[in-house]
Amino acid sequence: MLYDVVIAGAGPVGLFLSCELAQAGCSVLVLEQARSAVSPLKRLPFGLRGLNAPTLEALDRRGLLDAVAATQVLKPEKGAPPPGTAHWLAQPRALGGHFAGIPFALDDIDRTRWTWRLPSPVGTQMAVELQALETVLGERATTLGVRIERGRAVQAVRAGATEVETETADGAVRGRWLVGCDGGRSTVRKQCGFSFIGTGPEFTGHSLQVDLEDPGALTPGRQYTAQGMCNFNPPGVLALADFDGGAGHRKPLALDEAQSLLRRVSARDVTITALHLHSTWTDGARQAGAYRNGRVLLAGDAAHVHSPLGGQGLNLGIGDAMNLGWKLASVIRGDACMALLDSYHAERHPIGANVLDWSRAQVALMRPGAGSRALAAVMADLAGTRDGATYLAERIWGVSQQLDLDGEHPLVGRSAPDFRLVGGRRLGELLRAGQGALLVFDPASSPPQHGQCWQPSIACAANTGDAASGLGAVLVRPDGIVAWACGVGGDMSGLDSVLASWTGLTR
Template sequence: MALNKDQERADIVIAGAGPNGLMLACELALAGVRPVVLDGLPGPSSEPKANGLVGQVVRMLDMRGLYQEFTGDPNPPQPVYGWIFAAMTLNFLGVPDNPMYALPIQQPRVVRLLEKRARDLGVDLRWGHELTGLRQEPNSVELTVSSPEREYRIAAGYLVGADGGRSLVRKTVGIDFPGYTSRTVGRLAHVHIPDGLRRADGGIDVPGFGRIAFGHTRLDRGGLIYAEFEPGRSLFGTIEFGPPVEDTPMSLAELRESARRVLGVDLPFEEPKGPGPHALRRINGQNTRHAEHYRDGRVLLLGDAAHVHSAMGGPGLNLGLQDAMNLGWKLAAHLNGWAPAGLLDTYESERHPVGERVMMHSLSQTALMAPGPEVGALRTLMGELFALPDVARHMAKLLAGNDVRYDVGDDHPLSGRPVPPLTLADGRRVEELLHDARPVLLDFGGGAGATARGWADRVEVVEATTGERPAAALLLRPDGYVAWAADAFGADEEARLRAALRRWFGPESSG
């Protein structure tokens, strides 16, 4: 096919229209930047992958008005009071300011909802257009794209690789992807469990074995995964520890044999009901890998292109979608011309440590699922530790993905952390103030609002009152993180506020 000599130009191109790429596109569009999104698939994938969102990302969706759109529930999300860690139960009852949220929603639906939002915001979304090559130049990234109709070129100001764990973008620019492959074989499929075995609490009773609870179960010979997210169609899987098996297409017969080895008895199940598509896959060795850098010049990485890990506990979309919300406003600031020096570098300095934390706890969960009496003893000890209130709070923050405090250059206890949930006297919640993805200076009567007048084109000032104010004033970034806070407002605090405004939102306007 001949290459079209007419070269397009775009401020930004996103390779990959999965949840993370689409979320980034929406964030950019809210800031007035219309990206081009490329994906080789002919349309949104219906492949069953993630089955829910967990962690702070649920609250961050609320900050964009998306929680209500995703759920149809007009009420704000509420923290969950328990979770699982390597098939052990965590109890968050009594955890102050519990940051852990959960939203059961299948990934194909997330993609469809984000695709609609992206199109409504004017994003140039191109299904069936595959990025096939790239070359960095001093002032652009030269892209080659293939579609069913033609091949063509785009000169992009920036390129974001949201193109998965085998990322062409990452490989082409030469960013290392170090990590570890666990000696495990995981098998997962949709199946139909007979009605007589299913229980109202989400578990099943297996003849000759006993109860299998909803979620993960660790046994002496391996692990089990069981969940019924849709009536009559259950998700069932096994985890066995050992070398990889022959890389051939998996069958339900293979899953039955694996279940027999782990359980010691046969588990009755049938072909899944309904039209599908149905999950049926084997994972030979679980990769845990983390990109050495998230940026190389005008190329940035997002989602699985930057980090892959075990899905145990559901951290993947929490990590990737929060990455997208961190990157979106910073990249838009560069393209809109007001970004202070070094702003885009903070994408990596802030989010890379969060990725490292996910690598750590996902590997820990894999280790704690292994067979053997030594692991059993360690699990007993961990269970005792999890019952301690301080440990429960620590685990809630770790799994929520907000236990890393960003270095924002301000030492107030709230700075560098997500804004706490607040309801203003007029009934608005603080999350509603961030629906447009603009910075907000929230002034609780301390007089800080006047200081931000020179940034009125970039920062919205909201003067409000609240019952128990957390501070006299809060400067919020578009991603919901506190950039500056003060308990009173005087000359010193004014100087600190001006420094924070310059650091995050550029110089004061001259007009």
């Protein structure tokens, strides 16, 4: 069988992308190396993940948010964090997040500065368990007809002019397109000649779940030492940063080795009586030089890797999938020309590079030495100010994210405000069919026959219920990004050119 798209990797990014493509009518096969979808590393405490505003908006715009919210770890009515979660969550003052362990307070954030955001049931952050998130996405993918085959690792790729053959131990599969969502050590990326450029690791991060003879020998929270960093969440969850240049990454750790490591990094005489779980990670930060090579594309960790500090990786990958899904589906259906796919790299690569630098900046605050401690103290002072907390929230929550789409209106390139339409529907609900939307607020700004669509992928809604603060009309892409906007009585003549660049077609 020739699939429209073969996706390597059944993590959250691969599963979300498969849903995007299948909803648009594409046939999709997902190949996953792991034989089981269940892993202790995807469960609490190590499986804790924070979702930011763009990810929550993406889930809402595809009707998945309620199912994911039902699994969230920190529910508002409960308040207290579960055992083993990050120490900065267990604070008497409500926190909005942290930067290299330096917290900022929720009530210091000035949300009035975000004039492009409207009140919405979609929040700015949510804590979930990775296993639960993958379950929700996997169930949706299966419902949409996606075929998921586990225990089938990609071994080789042969890309041609019209299709891509992907070799596994159980034989080859064929697809018109191949997307590598197969992680930081992506076989797809290596097989298809993508460069992977960046900086090497300074430390090996160790996540451990242990029994301690005397948990009181360690101080809860994050402590910096001459060797690195020790983050202790009682009674036995540890995150260690050992500044060894990454030498300990992916190496097994026996109990006596774990104890030696803990004593060295923490500078405490502590005894481990049992080692239950161990995994490693580093602060290496690399990015593919291109996200597309012919009929092969990359998304998620296959396209970019960095330290998990700050929890940006999952959100970055979901953003890749949301951006790529509608574009690839449009090309496959013939609604758009191939050039539309070039915008995937152009839009997402700068955002990835920005996150890599955000990660590197946090590592700079963690390095052993008096200079780093002094710099961290300055950063803590800034995080305690209204301007500082608002800046950190904008970056960590993703609310300041804006694509460079060369539009004159300040909304262009931003996630569309959640306008409430006549009849009570929200824009997020209108986008659930995977279409874009033309919203007309001012009849004077209405194009001729605006109730008709230029393309099958664009829905039209006239006379929306929100007082749109001077807006005449807004064109929203299927991924929820504003592609074009004008003010009241504004010139609509530019709309066709935007649609032409979007689809390669005109009315």
